[in-house]
Amino acid sequence: MSAYQRATLHGWLLLLPAMVFLALFTHWPAVASIIESFYSTPRARRPSRFVGLDNYEGMIADPVFWRALTNNFWFAIGTIPLSIGLAILMAIWVNDRIKGQSLVRMAYFTPTILPMIAVANIWLFFFTPQYGLIEQIIGIFGGSATNWLGSKETALYAVIIVAIWKEAGFFMIFYLAALQGISPSLGEAAAIEGASRWYYFRRVLFPLLMPTTLFVLINAMINAFRMVDHIVVMTRGGPDNATTLLLFYIYQVGFSFWDTAYAATLTCVLLAILAIMALVQYGWLERRIHYR
Amino acid sequence: MDRREFLAGATALAGVAATSPAVARAAEVSFFYPVAVGGPITKLIDTYAADFEKENPNIKVRPIYAGTYQETIVKALTAHKSGTPPVTSVLLSTDMFTLIDEDAIVPFDEFITTDADRAWLRGFFPAFMENSQTGGKTWGIPFQRSTVVQYWNKDLFREAGLDPEKPPQTWAELVEFAQKLTKRDAAGTTTQWGVQIPSSGFPYWLFQGLSTQAGAILANPLGNRTDFTNAGVVEALQFWIDLAQKHRVHPTGIVEWGTTPRDFFERKVAMMWTTTGNLTNVRTNAKFPFGVAMLPAGKRRGSPTGGGNFYISKKATRAQQEAAFRFIRWITTPERAAQWGIDTGYVAVSPAAYETAAMKAYATEFPPALVARDQLPHAVAEFSTRENQRVTKVFNDGLQAALLGSKPPAQAMADAQAEAERILRPYR
Numbered sequence: 143m144s145a146y147q148r149a150t151l152h153g154w155l156l157l158l159p160a161m162v163f164l165a166l167f168t169h170w171p172a173v174a175s176i177i178e179s180f181y182s183t184p185r186a187r188r189p190s191r192f193v194g195l196d197n198y199e200g201m202i203a204d205p206v207f208w209r210a211l212t213n214n215f216w217f218a219i220g221t222i223p224l225s226i227g228l229a230i231l232m233a234i235w236v237n238d239r240i241k242g243q244s245l246v247r248m249a250y251f252t253p254t255i256l257p258m259i260a261v262a263n264i265w266l267f268f269f270t271p272q273y274g275l276i277e278q279i280i281g282i283f284g285g286s287a288t289n290w291l292g293s294k295e296t297a298l299y300a301v302i303i304v305a306i307w308k309e310a311g312f313f314m315i316f317y318l319a320a321l322q323g324i325s326p327s328l329g330e331a332a333a334i335e336g337a338s339r340w341y342y343f344r345r346v347l348f349p350l351l352m353p354t355t356l357f358v359l360i361n362a363m364i365n366a367f368r369m370v371d372h373i374v375v376m377t378r379g380g381p382d383n384a385t386t387l388l389l390f391y392i393y394q395v396g397f398s399f400w401d402t403a404y405a406a407t408l409t410c411v412l413l414a415i416l417a418i419m420a421l422v423q424y425g426w427l428e429r430r431i432h433y434r
Numbered sequence: 435m436d437r438r439e440f441l442a443g444a445t446a447l448a449g450v451a452a453t454s455p456a457v458a459r460a461a462e463v464s465f466f467y468p469v470a471v472g473g474p475i476t477k478l479i480d481t482y483a484a485d486f487e488k489e490n491p492n493i494k495v496r497p498i499y500a501g502t503y504q505e506t507i508v509k510a511l512t513a514h515k516s517g518t519p520p521v522t523s524v525l526l527s528t529d530m531f532t533l534i535d536e537d538a539i540v541p542f543d544e545f546i547t548t549d550a551d552r553a554w555l556r557g558f559f560p561a562f563m564e565n566s567q568t569g570g571k572t573w574g575i576p577f578q579r580s581t582v583v584q585y586w587n588k589d590l591f592r593e594a595g596l597d598p599e600k601p602p603q604t605w606a607e608l609v610e611f612a613q614k615l616t617k618r619d620a621a622g623t624t625t626q627w628g629v630q631i632p633s634s635g636f637p638y639w640l641f642q643g644l645s646t647q648a649g650a651i652l653a654n655p656l657g658n659r660t661d662f663t664n665a666g667v668v669e670a671l672q673f674w675i676d677l678a679q680k681h682r683v684h685p686t687g688i689v690e691w692g693t694t695p696r697d698f699f700e701r702k703v704a705m706m707w708t709t710t711g712n713l714t715n716v717r718t719n720a721k722f723p724f725g726v727a728m729l730p731a732g733k734r735r736g737s738p739t740g741g742g743n744f745y746i747s748k749k750a751t752r753a754q755q756e757a758a759f760r761f762i763r764w765i766t767t768p769e770r771a772a773q774w775g776i777d778t779g780y781v782a783v784s785p786a787a788y789e790t791a792a793m794k795a796y797a798t799e800f801p802p803a804l805v806a807r808d809q810l811p812h813a814v815a816e817f818s819t820r821e822n823q824r825v826t827k828v829f830n831d832g833l834q835a836a837l838l839g840s841k842p843p844a845q846a847m848a849d850a851q852a853e854a855e856r857i858l859r860p861y862r
Contacts (some may be wrong), residue, residue, distance in 0.1 A: 185535060209620050270693050271685060272625075287623055292634070292688030294838050378635045381688040382834040397508045398823040400532065 158194075172413060178406035190403070197407040199361070207408065209383045210391040213298060217387060218366035220302035221309065226358055228310040230351070233317035234343075254312040262375035265304045266291070269376075290375055294384045301385050304372050309365060313358045320354040356427055363419050367412060388412055461757035462494040466523035467743065468506040469580070470578075478777055486764055493757045503742065507532075511586060514538045514749060520760040522748040523743045527565035528818035528826075530573050531657045537822060539745045541571040545759040554763060557784045559807075561739050564815035568655060574743030575762050576783040578774070580711045581813055582643045582737045582808050585728070587722040590615055590626070590704040601727035605647070605673065608705075608730045612683035615704035628683035630703040631674065634693040637833045638817050638826055640707055643729050644670035646736025646814050650827075652774055657819040658861040662829065662851040663844075670732070671836055671843040678837075688834060695719070703808070709740060710806040714779040717800070726802035728809040735812035741780065781806040819854070820861040828853045 184190035379386035396405030588598035611629025650666030677684035775782035832850030
């Protein structure tokens with residue numbers, strides 16, 4: 143065996159454990175879901191059989207699926223730009239030398255380290271009609287009472303707010319790290335040239351933060367499809383499916399209805415959406431934002 | 435995972451593999467149970483298991499806390515599909531059809547051999563057995579069971595000029611009392627509601643109180659036919675909507691199940707409908723005298739039962755199943771059923787349990803504990819069908835759509851019925 147071959151063998155052996163786990167827990171389940179989506183759900187007396195595209199036809203005819211998809215779309219639109227915007231604002235604010243800097247940083251980061259289930263339970267009481275925190279504040283200003291989680295019009299906004307609150311602090315950490323990597327001489331130069339703070343942000347800081355923004359954007363998009371813990375606690379998809387998101391629906395179909403084949407079909411849709419987003423971001427966006 | 439955890443896991447796996455030949459000597463019964471109410475449930479269950487082992491040295495009971503009801507059935511069914519399910523589990527009584535269809539459980543009939551066994555089986559409240567038997571067989575044994583009751587705040591009754599010892603007995607009284615108990619400020623904002631019937635998550639359960647009172651039965655005993663378009667169902671739903679829209683004594687929109695007891699403690703609502711399982715919670719947290727009563731009557735009285743049954747797994751060995759049966763029979767004897775009821779707030783499962791000295795002493799000290807029992811003769815099986823969770827969701831969606839005003843009640847129920855028909859047709 144030549145030295146080159148041995149090195150190759152070593153390399154593969156070192157990769158093997160990670161590859162096995164990746165294949166076993168990531169790739170195989172994905173492939174299995176795709177295969178399973180073409181079969182019927184096995185029942186005790188009716189074994190699974192090949193049904194072709196039946197599951198997909200059922201899905202297209204399923205109003206709850208479309209509801210979940212639309213909800214997820216609005217959930218993404220609602221959470222992504224706002225949480226990123228907030229994260230940038232908070233990062234710039236705590237990057238400056240202010241009094242109690244670490245305290246403020248910690249305060250912003252706290253939502254991230256709290257478990258989502260606990261957070262959702264706290265927010266459940268914030269949104270409580272009549273004596274909930276939000277109702278009390280609105281009450282002071284003389285607003286009328288709203289049943290935030292209990293009406294179709296507001297329930298989705300309520301869960302979006304929780305998601306933003308939870309995410310912004312997390313993204314702030316990345317922006318803070320990026321900001322600290324930007325040389326202060328740029329800011330000084332801009333100040334000497336008489337550029338306003340907004341101009342400096344728009345033409346210097348923001349472009350330099352673009353790689354971070356890409357990373358955060360990917361994470362935010364994934365999270366928009368991945369975060370369902372608070373739905374389970376706060377609304378269980380209700381009222382009347384107003385807050386059913388795709389992943390929550392998959393769980394419901396899979397583990398409440400035990401319709402595993404249909405759950406696999408829905409999973410394939412989720413996989414496809416995420417794959418397309420990853421392709422767009424890595425294939426197209428990334429090429430446009432690196433300057434060096 | 436560090437190495438120590440890995441080794442521990444490997445040892446546990448080896449232990450599981452090693453139990454199979456050991457069955458002949460001592461049957462080991464793994465036992466999944468959920469925790470759905472407050473209190474030291476885990477400790478209680480462990481104590482029961484230890485006491486049982488002392489009396490039956492050749493049986494080992496291994497209780498495994500498995501999360502909520504939903505998590506427990508997910509774990510039990512996943513384990514069933516992979517071939518090593520728990521020998522016995524406590525799961526919702528409404529999951530009976532799902533478990534039968536998954537071929538996951540065995541009926542109890544084959545273990546019931548002696549006259550004493552038969553007497554034990556006859557000893558449970560008939561209302562609880564409705565959800566435990568189908569097709570002439572017994573598939574579940576009632577254990578932690580509950581029902582819906584109404585709680586009322588005696589202080590607020592007094593303030594409103596009502597007799598604090600007299601809860602509403604009929605729908606008409608419910609509306610009349612609730613009107614007196616609803617308070618609005620100068621701006622017209624309601625500061626105190628008359629009554630609250632939660633409608634989040636599982637509205638069908640609370641609604642079943644109303645529909646039973648209106649004389650409707652939602653599903654047949656075989657679980658393959660629903661009756662959502664029954665005139666009583668629509669009438670009951672209209673009554674629920676009217677409480678909020680017409681009489682304005684009930685909050686509009688969806689009322690959250692989880693915060694309803696809290697609303698009651700905060701004096702934001704004078705009467706609430708919720709499970710008997712909240713009895714201990716209310717007793718601890720209500721800072722005012724409160725009463726517990728049967729639900730008011732429409733055409734008749736009525737309430738659904740709820741809660742969990744014991745099931746025995748089909749894939750366990752015969753020896754394990756026998757051992758599990760011994761344990762279930764032991765833990766549901768009147769003395770232990772009484773103690774379990776006192777410790778948790780669940781309804782004791784047999785009339786004999788209410789005749790025990792411990793339960794009698796408890797009832798003297800805290801009379802509301804008996805209300806659930808007194809309501810049981812009026813109780814019906816909790817709504818349950820084939821494809822239970824799917825049909826239930828269709829029904830819940832219909833109820834919520836009507837409560838939110840996006841569909842008229844008759845329309846919402848007709849849509850739900852059509853969808854349920856589609857799901858249930860293959861089971862006829």
